[in-house]
Amino acid sequence: MPFELFVALRYLREGRLQTWLILAGVGVGVGVIIFLSALINGLQQSLIDRTLGSQAQVVVRPPEEMPRILPRTDSALVSTVVQRPPQRVRSIVEWQRVMSLLERTPGVMAVAPTVAGPAMAVRGPGSTAVTIRGVDIASYESIVDLPGQVVDGTFDLTGFHTVVGTELARQLGVEVGGRVRIQVAGDRGGVYTVSGIFDLGNQDLNERWVFVSLRGAQTLFDLSGGVSTLEVRGAQIFQAETLAEQIRDRTGLDAESWMARNEDLLVGLRSQSQSSVMIQVFVILAVALGIASVLAVSVVQKSREIGILKATGTLTGSVTRIFLLQGAVLGTAGSLIGIAIGTTLALFFAGLVRNPDGSPTFPVDLNLWLYARSVAVALTVGVLSAILPARRAARMDPATVIRNG
Amino acid sequence: MADTSVLLRAEALTKTYGERVVTHVLKGIDLKIGGGEFCALTGPSGSGKTTLLNLVGLLDRPTSGRIVFRDRDTAPLDDDTRTRLRARSLGFVFQFHHLLTAFTAAENVLMPLLAMHRHREPWMRDRARELLAEVGLSDRADYRVIDLSGGQQQRVAVARALVMDPPLVLADEPTGNLDTQAGEQVMRLLRSFNERRGTAFLIVTHDEHIAEHCDRVIHMVDGRVDSDTRNGLDESE
Numbered sequence: 001m002p003f004e005l006f007v008a009l010r011y012l013r014e015g016r017l018q019t020w021l022i023l024a025g026v027g028v029g030v031g032v033i034i035f036l037s038a039l040i041n042g043l044q045q046s047l048i049d050r051t052l053g054s055q056a057q058v059v060v061r062p063p064e065e066m067p068r069i070l071p072r073t074d075s076a077l078v079s080t081v082v083q084r085p086p087q088r089v090r091s092i093v094e095w096q097r098v099m100s101l102l103e104r105t106p107g108v109m110a111v112a113p114t115v116a117g118p119a120m121a122v123r124g125p126g127s128t129a130v131t132i133r134g135v136d137i138a139s140y141e142s143i144v145d146l147p148g149q150v151v152d153g154t155f156d157l158t159g160f161h162t163v164v165g166t167e168l169a170r171q172l173g174v175e176v177g178g179r180v181r182i183q184v185a186g187d188r189g190g191v192y193t194v195s196g197i198f199d200l201g202n203q204d205l206n207e208r209w210v211f212v213s214l215r216g217a218q219t220l221f222d223l224s225g226g227v228s229t230l231e232v233r234g235a236q237i238f239q240a241e242t243l244a245e246q247i248r249d250r251t252g253l254d255a256e257s258w259m260a261r262n263e264d265l266l267v268g269l270r271s272q273s274q275s276s277v278m279i280q281v282f283v284i285l286a287v288a289l290g291i292a293s294v295l296a297v298s299v300v301q302k303s304r305e306i307g308i309l310k311a312t313g314t315l316t317g318s319v320t321r322i323f324l325l326q327g328a329v330l331g332t333a334g335s336l337i338g339i340a341i342g343t344t345l346a347l348f349f350a351g352l353v354r355n356p357d358g359s360p361t362f363p364v365d366l367n368l369w370l371y372a373r374s375v376a377v378a379l380t381v382g383v384l385s386a387i388l389p390a391r392r393a394a395r396m397d398p399a400t401v402i403r404n405g
Numbered sequence: 406m407a408d409t410s411v412l413l414r415a416e417a418l419t420k421t422y423g424e425r426v427v428t429h430v431l432k433g434i435d436l437k438i439g440g441g442e443f444c445a446l447t448g449p450s451g452s453g454k455t456t457l458l459n460l461v462g463l464l465d466r467p468t469s470g471r472i473v474f475r476d477r478d479t480a481p482l483d484d485d486t487r488t489r490l491r492a493r494s495l496g497f498v499f500q501f502h503h504l505l506t507a508f509t510a511a512e513n514v515l516m517p518l519l520a521m522h523r524h525r526e527p528w529m530r531d532r533a534r535e536l537l538a539e540v541g542l543s544d545r546a547d548y549r550v551i552d553l554s555g556g557q558q559q560r561v562a563v564a565r566a567l568v569m570d571p572p573l574v575l576a577d578e579p580t581g582n583l584d585t586q587a588g589e590q591v592m593r594l595l596r597s598f599n600e601r602r603g604t605a606f607l608i609v610t611h612d613e614h615i616a617e618h619c620d621r622v623i624h625m626v627d628g629r630v631d632s633d634t635r636n637g638l639d640e641s642e
Contacts, residue, residue, distance in 0.1 A: 003519045014507035308503045311464055312565065313492025314520040315485050399464040402499060 004318050007309070008325035015298060022294040023334050026382075029287040030338020030374050031345060033280050034366075038346040040276045041365035044269050048237065051262055054200040054209075056112070056143045056231030057240040059261075060102065060247055061254045062092050089117035091226020098251055099230055105250065107234050107243050110142035113227035115217035119189075121164070121210055122181040123172040130168065130210045132182065134217020143231045146198060146211070152176050153196035157213040162192035165206030166199045182210065184220050192216075284377065288385040291330050295323055295389035306393050307401030316394045323390035324383055331382020335375045342374075412573055412605055413438040413461055418470035420456050430456045432628040433470070440572060441603040443596065445616040448625035454609045455577055457625070461607070462575045463491045475572075492521050496566030496604075498595075500578035504550040504558055504565075510537060511546040514564045521569070536564035540594055556587030563594055567604065574598075576608040580615060592618050 001009075012019045067082050092098055095113060102111045115134035120127050137157060141147060146163075147155040153176035155163055162180065164172075174180055174194050183189040192212065200206055218224060232255075234243045240257035247255035259266055299306070306319055346364040353361040413436075420431040430453045438444065438461075446454050459465040461472055463479055471480045474494060479487060497503075504513045514533035519525060537546050540560040542553075550558055559579060566574045576595065580588030592615055598604050608619065616622050621635040 001525060003523045003525070006519070006525065010507045304503070305505050305507075308505060309516070309520065310488065311462075311491070311497055311503075312517045312520065313488060313569070314516075315488050317485070318520065318523075397465075399459045402459075402464070402503060 004321040005325055008322045008329060011298065011302065011322070012326055012329060015301075018294055018298070019330070022290055022330055023337060025290040026287050026330060026334020026378060027337030027341055029283045029290075030335045030378050031341030032283050033377075034339060034342025034370060034374055035345040035349070036276055036279060037370055038342065038364040038366045039349065039362060040272055041370070042350070042363040044272065045365050046363045047265065047269065050201050051265060052144075052237065052258060053149065054144060054202060054205050055258050055261065057234045057237060058232040058244045058247060058255055058257050060092070060098070060230040060232060060251065061228065061256075062090050063252070063254050065090075089115070089221040089223065089228050091223045091228060092230065092253060095227045095230065098253065101250060102230060102232060102247065105243075105246060107236070107239060107246075108232055109235050110139070110233045112136065112139035112143045112231045113214065114140065114229045114231055115214060115221055115223060115227055116229055117184065117217070117221045119182050119184040119210070119220065121168060121172060122183055123174055123179070126172050128168065128171055128207070130182075131208050132184070132217055132220060133209055133211050134214045134220070135211060136214045140231070143233045149198045149200055150196045151199045153194070155198075155211075156195035157211060157216070159213075160190060160192045160216070161195040161213075163196040163198055163211040164194055165209055166197055167203055167207035168210065169194070169197045171207065180210075182212070182220065186222070188220055188222065190216075190220070284381055287334070287378070288381045291327055291382055291385035292388060294330070295326060295386050296392070298326070299323065299389045299393045302393070303396055303401050306396050307398040310396065310398040311402060319396075320390045320394040323393050324386045327382040327384075327386025327390075328379055329382070331378040331380070331385075332375060334382070335378030338374060338378065339371050410439050411437050412440045412442075412475060414473040415457075415461055416471050416473070418457070418460060418467045418472070420453070420460060420465075421468045430628055431460070431467070434628075434630055436461075436623065436630065436633075438573065438605055438607055440605055441599065442605045442607075442621055443599045443619050444605075444607050444621040444623060445619035446607055446609045446623050446625065447611070447613075447616050448631070450611075452625040453628045454625055458575050458577055458607065458609050462495055462497060463487045489521075492517055493569060494571050494573065496569065496571040496574035498559070498562050498566045498574065498576035498579045500581045504561055506549070506551050509547050509549055510542060510553065510557075510561045510564075513550055513561055514568050517565065517569050532568060533564070536568055537561070539598075540564045554587075556583050556590060559583060559587070559591050560594060563591065563598075567598060567602075570602070571604065573605045573607065576606060578609055578611065580610070580612065588612075588615070 067084060099111050099113060102108055113136065117132050119130055119132045121130045137155065150163065151166065157163065164180065169175065172180060176194055176197060178194050179191050180194060181189060181191050218226065234240055241259045244255040244257035244260070309319060343366055346366055349362055350360040350364045355361055415434055415436040418431050418434040419429065422428045422430060434457060446457065448454050460467050471478055473479070474490065479490065482490065505516065511530060511533040514536055515529045518529045518532065534543065534546050537543055540563055542557060542560055545553060545557060550561060553561065580591050583591065595606055595608070596618060599606055610616055623630055624632045
């Protein structure tokens with residue numbers, strides 16, 4: 001064992017009460033950081049999972065239809081009122097080419113063609129406005145795990161089969177195997193058999209979304225082989241906005257990221273992260289002050305011994321290292337205690353309240369990266385806090401401290 | 406030509422403390438310590454004995470004058486070089502033994518070796534035990550020093566001072582805190598190391614009786630060497 005570590009460990013062992021108190025302090029501090037990070041990251045991940053459990057990261061649509069300029073007439077004065085034209089379900093021009101372009105775009109993991117448009121779902125006297133989503137199951141699965149969210153029946157969209165949300169099923173009083181009439185503008189429509197009922201964890205979507213096959217939706221909206229949207233999954237969920245921008249630039253189409261669609265959610269997540277960072281900064285500061293004060297007291301208590309060490313041949317650099325190592329040991333050992341405290345607290349909290357489906361109401365995200373970061377932060381804080389006491393110890397004049405006994 | 410028998414030479418050493426109120430503690434000391442000498446440094450309180458010891462022990466720097474150790478002028482050396490020179494060439498025994506209370510007797514003895522080599526080696530422990538046996542504490546090697554008596558602690562300090570096998574050991578009132586019997590024992594120990602190993606000793610003491618153990622007595626008064634006698638004969642000139 002190196003000389004400095006040998007002396008540092010012995011000093012920590014000798015100041016038993018002081019060492020245990022500061023270890024407890026660092027442990028509680030790191031525990032709070034781990035608990036808080038695990039809880040906030042878990043909640044954020046769960047919110048993002050729920051949001052992206054039903055949405056594509058980027059949705060690509062044809063650009064909005066703009067008002068057309070009237071042809072100029074030289075002989076007449078024309079008074080014009082410019083109005084936005086009503087938007088209708090339109091196909092992306094040459095969508096196969098666009099899709100293959102998107103698939104080749106860096107950062108794109110999967111693309112799925114879909115048709116989306118408004119309709120009415122009618123059963124007997126009951127009717128409600130819905131959004132038809134025509135999807136090709138194979139490709140759509142790589143964007144959103146919809147089959148995994150079917151709570152009754154199966155995700156079967158062959159022929160005139162449909163999958164509806166729990167809320168719509170309740171409103172229309174329909175069950176798996178029941179029939180629903182889908183009616184779109186222009187008197188087009190058909191009767192569909194409900195093959196499955198999904199629950200996306202969002203009441204609005206459970207009420208409005210009706211899934212049919214891509215071909216069925218193309219027929220309903222008279223798109224004959226066209227698709228109204230291309231849904232994209234990127235490699236990094238928080239890079240979705242950048243990806244959407246790239247897609248806009250490359251295709252000239254409208255591309256909207258989940259981040260733009262859920263700005264409120266992101267603002268909420270960001271504020272949550274910021275408040276968590278603030279708390280962590282203050283906890284780290286308290287830990288740093290704790291370590292620094294314990295070591296400062298130790299330097300005063302050990303001044304005579306530091307003088308003896310220097311008088312008997314210990315170099316100034318070694319004296320500095322003895323105190324820096326004490327800070328490092330306190331930080332590292334304290335963070336290990338903190339990991340135990342934080343993990344126990346987080347798991348206890350996660351098990352405290354559960355949703356009806358058995359998942360924890362407060363999901364926690366404990367991972368190796370969080371632990372490694374906590375140890376690294378505590379180690380750094382430990383060493384940094386020890387710098388001033390260590391310098392003070394190194395500056396001690398052996399003649400003075402020995403003379404003063 | 407260099408005088409090889411001279412271990413340490415102090416030339417015109419002065420030391421002053423304070424800036425507003427200046428206290429002249431040493432007022433021009435010239436001194437030579439030869440290899441294997443057993444010297445006492447005596448004088449009344451405030452005569453500058455401990456200050457001189459700290460200067461020749463390279464623990465402090467003189468205000469003027471220089472200290473030459475084995476023909477090497479120590480004035481231009483930086484702190485770390487002085488520390489290395491001190492570790493290799495000088496041993497210290499202090500009045501209050503100044504041991505490290507967190508460590509055992511053997512660990513205290515091997516501490517200078519550890520500080521120099523930076524890693525603990527098995528031979529260091531053997532060396533510490535050997536020295537502890539020489540000072541009559543072989544059965545106390547693993548005791549924490551706070552569990553030892555004053556006399557035993559001082560003997561541990563003597564073993565520590567000798568662990569690097571230095572040519573010169575500086576002792577500041579080594580018996581000042583001990584009863585007569587323990588004091589006698591420590592003095593006998595120092596003398597035996599001097600005779601067996603040829604280690605030179607410079608021992609600060611108030612005690613006339615202890616000074617009588619020594620071959621040479623340097624007496625200081627008011628920051629100056631008042632007399633320097635070897636075996637009762639005046640060395641001053």
